[in-house]
Amino acid sequence: MKVIIEELHVKGHEVTVVRPSESLLISEMSPLYTSVTVPSPGGFKENIEGFLSRQLDIRLQGKNPSFWSKIWTYIQIEKLTLDQFIQLHIIRSQIVIQMFEDENLMQSFHEAKYDLVLTDPFAGVGAMLARRLQVPLVFNVRWTIQGEAHFLIAPSPLSYIPFTATELTDKMTFPQRIKNVLSYNLGMFTMSYIAEPYYKPVVKKCFGPDVDYSTFFLDADIWLMRNDFFFEFPRPTMPNIIYMGGFQCKPPKPLPADLEEFVQSSGDHGVIMMTLGTLVRKLPRGVTEEIAAAFAQLPQKVVWRYMGQRPANLGNNTLIVNWLPQKDLLGHPKTPVFVTHRGTNGVQEAIYHGVPVVGLPLFFDQPDNLSRIKAKGGAVIVEIAELDRHIFGDALKTALYNSSYRENMQRLSRLNRDQPMKPLDKAVFWIEYVIRYKGARHLQSQSHKMSWFVYNSIDVIAALLGVILLVTFTCISIVMLLWRIISVGKKFKHE
Known part of the structure; x- marks a missing residue:
């Protein structure tokens, strides 16, 4: 709004x-x-x-x-x-x-x-x-x-x-x-x-x-x-x-100086961004540790919006922040993957910037949103109940190194922008x-x-069926009557 x-x-x-x-x-x-x-x-x-x-x-x-x-x-x-x-x-x-x-x-x-x-x-x-x-x-x-x-x-x-x-x-x-x-x-x-x-x-x-x-x-x-x-x-x-x-969605603005410096320090590997929106500020301890462990195994840098307790096994490549400029970071050329719960806003912004997604659907319409992007070849989905460092790490590597995910999201981005x-x-x-x-x-x-009865023309269909049945009954009755008359006539003539 x-x-x-x-x-x-x-x-x-x-x-x-x-x-x-x-x-x-x-x-x-x-x-x-x-x-x-x-x-x-x-x-x-x-x-x-x-x-x-x-x-x-x-x-x-x-x-x-x-x-x-x-x-x-x-x-x-x-x-x-x-x-x-x-x-x-x-x-x-x-x-x-x-x-x-x-x-x-x-x-x-x-x-x-x-x-x-x-x-x-x-x-x-x-x-x-x-x-x-x-x-x-x-x-x-x-x-x-x-x-x-x-x-x-x-x-x-x-x-x-x-x-x-x-x-x-x-x-x-x-x-x-x-x-x-x-x-x-x-x-x-x-x-x-x-x-x-x-x-x-x-x-x-x-x-x-x-x-x-x-x-x-x-x-x-x-x-x-x-x-x-x-x-x-x-x-x-x-x-x-x-x-x-x-x-x-809008074109990205320059990042704050300290964040830009962190992004540039990633070299050719780029920076993964993770945020679960405004309502989910933290996750259960066990899930957090598994996510941190998976991030630590990657050569990419990570910017993670998270307000819970700092994971014990957080890698040197991961920066935890209370807030991040999501639209601007998504639009940065060094952002190859977006890890998100996939609410409606996140869906549109990832498509606009053509960034493939690793999705962690949690509530409401999020699984449905992610399933649509997955069907179009732009997302890998990880169920939160099944998440561990290996499953999550494999999902990240798939989105990072399988070029089809970026190509599909870039195509969706072009379709989104190509409007009069x-x-x-x-x-x-x-x-x-x-x-x-x-x-x-x-x-x-x-x-x-309209009621469903009128909308689906049930009354019209019923009326037409009634007419058809009436005409059919009338025709059959006439035929039967004529048949009886003919039969009686033949019998009378025979006698």
Whole structure:
């Protein structure tokens, strides 16, 4: 969001950011925007950190498991994740009620006469605010409270569109298609289970019983999709989906002097960068020691963002830092490999700079992201439960010395950059487009407002079948009647 806000600010737009009081990433004070802070329940930071720690522990307990142990590990992780999402939606639904019941706050929103609401629909607050203020709605989206965005508004044939978290490709065998169909139905039921009980009463209370909950969060004028087909598998789309994959990527800036000196000291071998994002600051001690041992065996230098206890067997080639300029280091010509958990931002930045990946998927969409890059030949994946110095070291050497990984990522990079308009410029254009025309209803399909019965023309098929059956029955009846008349006539003549 910050990248888009910076660009809107440069173009002279006034931006107001509504943020929860306990926000991990959104500063209250900024020259780019005016903030409105709304109260939120405490303990969110501790809650998310505890969740990540518990999920890591569960994954590591599954080292070399039997089939049934894998099933039990999967069930534990799924339950933990569901509980976490439920807590998120409980908090967000409470925030909506608090906002709407604050008359002064809502009056200030109405008096400001905003041109549009830009929101990430991963939580339902922004869509509800846009509906209450009666202003156009733009999504900055990949995930929504009801699942991956494409599956909600675009045709998604399960024969070649892999469902989220299946780690399948668009070329599926028959057993894989069975898995895909079952995963889709279970996944969509699960998403409704964790969100609907908490948002549906809010929709009913704030907007009335006649508002269709199932379409409430699908009514955005424009969906700015943080994805594109250099990463995604080809699939049907819709006219109000605007792809802006890699919009946050920019050419690298010079590194700080001390870091540049370290990078240059690597000579022809180059520097491996490792970071697991902002939420995972440390790993269990045993995993850390194995990673450090694998790094120590390489001739490359390593820059590792890590905030845990310093590994005892850390090699002289490894520099541990609390922070690193990820985009700039990725774009450095001496960076041959990126070790990452592979969140959405890391995916796009590695592709933009054409750097192959060694992936350590941990949570949420990370395994799915990595599986897509692996399918395109740009990533080696190491499961955290199976990681030791030998497995991790072999993965690093494969990405370093098998030239196909860099060639494939360089090709994806060229595809990403070869566009008539930069993704960020495209995103801002469509935001301003919605402002100019006070919406983009002419691009919205009616499909998401239809029931599955109507959408799939079940009623039409049933009616046509009824007509066919009626005509067939009528024809058969007439033939039988004529046959009886003829038969009676022959009998009478014979007598």
